[in-house]
Amino acid sequence: MTLKTNYLLLYNLISLLSWTYLTARVLTADDVTSHSNELLxxxxxxxxxxxxxVVHAVLGLVRSSPATTALQVGGRNLVIWTVMRRFPDLVFSSATGRLGFVGCLLAWGASDILRYAFFVAQLGAGGGSAMGLLRWLRLVDALSST
Known part of the structure; x- marks a missing residue:
């Protein structure tokens, strides 16, 4: 494996494990409000x-479009930094706010767990039956997001 492949494999594996942990924490939290600081x-x-x-895309380490990647990452960061972090009382003081917060984390988690698992399998295993299942799940996820 090349240095680039090893780096991307490590990055995607860390991202997969991180999103899996965060999603599991959201799903197992008895009360989101009591864990709000940790989750946020x-x-x-x-x-x-x-x-x-975005840097990966700009440098050509991945095939993703820099503009599309910036839009996705920037959109999520906009929600986090301008709403969730700036107005945590609004997010966690009402059922609607908590539902929105949990909804964002679960949607992002489900999407990113699939995405990073796909990249880890692609970079690490180079294919196989797992790739077919992950490719299908990513397609279903993409179609449901449109």
Whole structure:
């Protein structure tokens, strides 16, 4: 494996494990409000660090469009930094706010777990039956997002 492949494999594996952990924390939280600081901090760190994906695209390390990647990462960061972090009382003081917060984290988690699992399988295993299942799940996820 090349240095580029090893780096991307490590990046995607860390991202997969991080999103899996965060999604599991959301699903197992008895009360989202009592874990709000932890969850908000985790999603902020994860999503802010995802800005490196724009650099990956600009440098040509991945086939993604820099503009599309910037739009996705920037959109999520906009929600996190201008709404969730700026107005945490509004997010966590009402059922609607908590539902929106949990909805964002679960939607992002489901999407990113599939995406990073696909990239890890693609970079690490180079194909196989897991790739077919992950490719199909990514297609279903993409179609449901449109």
């Amino acid at each position: 901090t985790n999603v902020t760190v994860l999503q802010t660090a995802a800005a490196i994906e």
